Amino acid sequence: MAQDINQIRNIGIIAHIDAGKTTVTERMLYLSGEKHRVGRVDHGTTDTDDDPEEQERGITIFSACVKYQWKGFNINLLDTPGHVDFTAEVERCLRVLDGAVVVFSAREGVEAQSETVWRQADRYEVPRIVFINKMDREGADFQSVIDDIGPRLGGRPVPVELPVGQGPPHVADPFRGTIDLVRNKMRQFDPETEGKNVTETEIPDEFADDAALWREQLLEAVCEIDEEAMALVMEDKPVPEEMVIAAIRKGTLERTIQPVFCGSALHGIGVQPLMSGVGDYLPSPLDRPPVQGVDPKKRDKTLSRQPDPKEPFCGLVFKILPAKTGDNYWIRVYSGELKQNSRVYCPNRDKKENVAQLWQIHASKKDRDGQTDTVTTGDICCVIGPRFAITGDTVCDVKENIELPSIKFADTVLSMAIEPESTADRKKLDETLDMLRRQDPTFQAVENEDIGQTLISGMGELHLEVIQHRLTRDFGLNVKFYKPRVNYRETIGGTASVVGQCNRQIGDKQMFARINATFSPLDDASKPVIVFDRLPPDCLPNDVRTAAIEEFRQRAEGGGFIAGFPLSGVKIEVTDAEMAEEGSDEVAFRIAAGDAFDKGLEQAGPVLLEPVMKVEVTTPEDYMGELVGDLQQRRAIVAGTEQRGAMTVITAHAPLKEMFGYSSAVRSLSQGRAGSSMEPLGYQPAPKEDAETFSY
Known part of the structure; x- marks a missing residue:
């Protein structure tokens, strides 16, 4: 039977690593009746983390799709990775989703990868709701997470639920339920049924004042969206529940607000209201623009x-x-x-x-x-x-053609040379690498026939480590692996105006072409090379003109001056040209354009660029000095520190080259009590000695 498109919800669960995305997904499947037992990440029994590598590491690596029904809604849910090395999985999912659930840990709050996935959702204009998870953990702080979402993410969180207490059972006021601010009810979730049985009661007197204050803030947001609701509030009349829900939905779809839920997915507290929120507030395919x-x-x-x-x-x-x-x-x-x-x-x-x-x-x-x-x-x-x-x-459709915008993935930042142990393994390795390229758009493999090695590239150490394990364990290949190295880029440091020429005899034909071009650096060194055709209108015939401009673009794609690394951050303006009556054909102008390109890079001063990472370290105060000192030894610039509960968060910008093995170093320096995360930030000029001594 055909399903009602109004009742479809295509959603993704997105978050920083370890915020609890997969646990939320598992709980949703259990509560919807799709499965009869809740899987556990630490036991390797979840539906979505079904790859051996995921089960072994306890993290999501590959996006997974599950379907369930809840209160008449048909939900297609994509569980995505939280680790920055697998951000392509988030990118491709957000490209096709209609809405998202952003999960935050109540203790860690907004983290580095939280910012990345939020920006990705912004780029694809995806409406989202928020779930503050792990409210039963030591150091949980609902208010702190709410306060972070605005300034750090540019969002406007609007709580539709409040936690009743926060923290584990042994604290004075542990987390034990939620207050529904839309319906003015308190909910408690039966631990014996793992959250399936929910008890609703009136809000106890001890929480009434807090609930009234938060309810007032909720109604303020509603009044900004719905004039009818504002009129009722001005007349001191109650606002109907249906009107509140409709206004919140409207604000969510317009991406002016993000409704906030809270709970503990591990213990089944607060997940059922979140599931209802997916249906109430996130868009159906009909709510999205064509x-x-x-x-x-x-x-x-x-x-x-x-x-x-x-x-x-x-x-x-x-x-x-x-x-x-x-x-x-x-x-x-x-x-x-x-x-x-x-x-x-x-x-x-x-x-x-x-x-x-x-x-x-x-x-x-x-x-x-x-x-x-x-x-x-x-x-x-x-x-x-x-x-x-x-x-x-x-x-x-074969007859009614259309081409939609594709998906743009980030450039790789790390490479590793590999080679098969024997020629018998070569063919199987080539086939396997081709298969992995089809599966993972951020994985690259280029064979160097001269030395018999293949250079594989990925998004980070963990990404390449997972590829390495798959080649040896999953596909049984005998492969030699070499030390990873960073993917440099090249740009220019200054400007140059050059004249490229072709003035040569080829057989009995005299070839001639002259072309003028100006090279200058772009403000952002990571942007692609831009070639502008500034030639006077009647300067060259169209076919010759096109060939010359195309030659500049092709040469730009071929790499830079120092070691052939990808070229970026360069603006090339082709300003003038001269041709002869004979011998000035497309070939001549391609030669002249190539000559101008080489001269332009050399005279503008080639610069080697190294990838820089944004590093976030969360540590107890006691270890801050050692960790800052270690970062400075790695050529990192500390951008700031802030207090989040009992922990200090250090934000730094560090060259990727210096960050190999950093997660192990953090654990060692802090006796296992600190954690770190990294994400690509951009590129900066590499040290002079790297440019001088670099060799492939």
Whole structure:
């Protein structure tokens, strides 16, 4: 039976590592009746962390999709990683989601990766609600987390729930329930049924004043959104529950507020109200604007698709899981319907693709009972049959073509040389690396035939370590691994105006071309090279002009002057040119453009750039001195410190080259009591000695 699109919720759980995303997901599956026992991350029994590497480390590495029903809503939920090395999984999920649940730890609050995932959600304009988890942990502080969300994330948190107490059972006022500010009720969750049985009572007198104060703040936010509610408040009349919910939903969809829930997912407290909040406040596919794209045959023509089953089909491939029986393509359907045994068009590859099978997804696999004939607008499904599309590609109706914006992933920052132990392993290694590239868009592998090694690149130490384990353990390859090294870039330090020339005899033909160009650095050294055509209108014929500009762009993609690292942060303006009556063809101007490019980089002063990480260390005060001293030895600049409860948070900017093995160093210096996280910040000039002595 066709499902009501209004009742679909495509949501993601996003957060910093260890905030409890997977535990929240497990609790939702249990409370919805999708499973009869709650899985535990520390026992390796969760549905979504089903990879051996995830179970061994106790963290999420690969995004996973699960489905459940709750109070008439059909929920497609994507559980995402929290570690920065796997941020591509968050990126691709947010690209196709309609809403998100952002989880914060009540003790740690807003952390480094919290800021990253919040910014990603901002970029894709994803409405979100907030769940403050671990309210039963030592040092839990609901108010502190609320106070952090505004200044650090630019959000506007609006609590719709209050915690009753906070902290573990042995403290004077432990966390034991929640107060619903919308309905003015207190909720308690039965530990015997792991939170399934909920008792609602009137708010006890001891909490009444606090609840009234927070309720007043909630109504202030509601009045800003709904004029009718404001009129009732001005007349001292009660605001109906339905009006409050409708106003909060409107503000959430407009992304002006973020409703805040609280609880302890591990003990089943507060998760049921959160599940209801997903249905009440987050958007259905119909609440999202039509997707925009271009006509692949006329790229200046903008097209759109309404979220309507009657529209021509279009969808986006956001994940590929290689399999021997045929790669599993995860697709979000934005419009129309997709039928089994049909054909679709992939405009990115200009290929027609077969849709042999359609499956529902459970965790990272096909749902064994989930094969279906048709999927419709708003669905997330697994398709078997395509061969050419890659992550970020559009699939659409064969006759009604549209190409949606792709997914942009961050550049890799770390590389490692590997080589097979024997020639017999070479072919299997190549096939395995090709499969891993299809699965993970942030993983790269480039073979150097001269030395017999392959350079693999990823987002950090943990990312490469996971790849290493998969090659040896999962695929049984005998591979030699070398020490990781950072991925440098190159830019220029100054400006230069140059003249590139071609004045040579080739056979009996005299070739001539002259081209003038100016090279200057961009404000942001991490931005791609930009080439501007400033040539006078009638300076060159169109074909020659195009060839010259194209040569500059191709040379920019080829790397820099020092060691051929990727070039960035450079503006090239092609300002003038001269040609002869004979011998000034496309080849001549390509040669002249290449000459100008080499001269421009050399004269503007090539600069080697190294990746810099934003480092956040959370430590007891006693170890702060040792940790700051260690950071300074690593060429880090301490950007600030702040107090969060009993812990001190140090924020620093440090070169990635100096941060290998840093998490172990933090544990050693603090006797295991401090923790750290890192995320890419940008690039800065490397020390002069690195540029002088660097060799591949």
